[in-house]
Amino acid sequence: MNKISVFGERISTEEELRSLIGYPGDLVNRKVIFHLDVHCRNFIAQSPFLLLATADHSGLCDVSPRGDVPGFVFVLDEKHLVIPERPGNRRVDSMRNILSNPQVGLLFLIPGxxxxxxxxxxxxxxxxxxxxxxxxxNGRSPLVGIGVEVEECFVHCAKAILRSKLWEPETWPDKKRLPSAAKMLADHAKMPGTTVDEIAEILRESYSNRL
Known part of the structure; x- marks a missing residue:
């Protein structure tokens, strides 16, 4: 019997999971390759954005965005690439994780x-x-890069993007109804004497002058 928690009944074995989901077809099983071929290199060359997944030695996970002009990730050869570390908030969560656990996952996206x-x-x-x-x-080299030795790579199907209508502007919410990052930060950080407007200005200055 599965343990009951706030999530209700849970799946505890792969056998149980497979009984619900089933097994992948031959194409899905065979699509994984173990090097950066011409197609992967072309994809990376046209991608301006990726998500970097890391975990520390205890398994605590983190996913962090990386973005720049298309092709900002530098491919050295069929097994190695480098992600430049551009100016950020100096938390260096991903890099600290890599120091204790080198396993990473990358997800590259191309708009549209x-x-x-x-x-x-x-x-x-x-x-x-x-x-x-x-x-x-712009005349500045990154201070640090994240080098990755490729162990496996594969194309992920479009179903999630299609379901979310991610690239369809007519489905995007009105910007006036979007969450305010400044308000969220003010409520989370609870910095005495610092207003939402002041935090908004800090963000504007950072986005304008420290990309």
Whole structure:
């Protein structure tokens, strides 16, 4: 009998899971490759955005966005790529995780395209100046890069993108109804004497001058 919690009945074995979901077809089983072929390289070259999944030594997970001009991820060869670390909030969650657990997952997106590219592998933190110089933008080289040794990669189908209508502007909500990042930060951080307007200005300055 499954344990009952706030989630109700839970699945506890793969056998039980498979009895509900079933098994993938031959195409899905065979689509995984173990290097960056010409198709993967082309996808990465046209992608301006990816999600980076990491976990620390205890298994605590984190997913962090990375973005820049299309092709910002530098492919060294069929087994290795480097993600430049652009200016951020200095939490360095992903990089701290990599220091204790090198396993990472990458999800590359291309605006307007339903399919995504998934890459799993082992990561390290790179500070080689000659290598980082090749990822220079606006006269500035990244201080650090995330090097990834590719272990597997494959195309992920478009169903989630299609269901969400992610790339269809007519389905997007009115910006006036969107959550205010400044208000959320003010309520979460609870900084005495700091107003929502002041936090909004901090964000505007950061987005304008420190990309």
């Amino acid at each position: 395209l339903g399919e995504t590219l998934r890459i799993n592998g082992k990561a390290c933190l790179v500070k080689d100046e000659k290598l980082l110089k090749q990822m220079e933008v």
